Amino acid sequence: MGIKSTPRHVAIALGGLALAITSFGAIADSSGKWSSGKExxxxxxxxxxxxxxxxxxxxxxxxxxDVRERVRKGHRAMPPFRQTEIDDQALAQLVDFLK
Ligand code: HEC
Incomplete structure (x- = not known):
């Protein structure tokens, strides 16, 4: 499955990335901050x-x-996420939630 990769979509996604990073800043100080994969x-x-x-x-x-690889490495308009943003335990829960 793909995405219609118009420049506009990419621009919106990158805008989302900037916003996402800003909001992570407030909470990205330790692991164990996520209560569930759904969260x-x-x-x-x-x-x-x-x-x-x-x-x-x-x-x-x-x-x-696919989920693990995308989350850690990113792909095109999808940004990668570090341990400080989504720790391994949260990633495992997330993978479980998406199954
Ligand atoms: C800033 C926007 C953004 C966020 C946040 C984001 N993604 Fe993505 N993701 C994308 C885009 C855009 C694509 C399509 C990339 C491409 O193939 O060009 C994508 C693709 C994917 C794919 C491949 C899907 C497919 O059918 O090709 C997976 C799996 C995925 N993301 C998982 C995640 C997970 C898990 C998270 C949360 C930790 C997440 N993404 C957060 C933008 C985002």
């Missing part, structure tokens, strides 16, 4: 991946390996 999805991934705004494809049911 990570709702507060981080859903920002782009929910049907509204629909900046990125639906990822519910995505393969665990």
């Amino acid at each position: 990570v999805y709702d507060k981080v991934c859903g920002y782009c991946h929910e049907p509204n705004p629909g900046l990125a494809p639906n990822i519910k049911g995505a393969q665990p390996n």
Whole structure:
């Protein structure tokens, strides 16, 4: 599944990234800050991946390996996330939630 990669979409996604990083700043000081995979999805991934705004494809049911790789490495308009943003435990919960 892909995304219509018009420059406008990319610009919106990058704007979202800047906003996302700003909001992480306030909370990204320790691991264990996420209470569940759903919370990570709702507060981080859903920002782009929910049907509204629909900046990125639906990822519910995505393969665990794809999710791990995308989250750590990013891909095109999708930014990577570091340990300080989404720690390994939260990533595991997130992978579980998306299954
Ligand atoms: C700033 C916006 C943004 C955020 C936040 C974001 N993504 Fe993405 N993601 C994208 C975009 C855009 C793509 C499509 C990239 C491409 O293939 O060009 C994508 C693609 C993906 C894909 C591949 C889907 C497919 O069918 O090709 C997965 C898996 C994924 N993201 C997982 C996540 C997870 C998990 C999170 C939360 C930790 C997340 N993303 C947060 C923008 C975002």
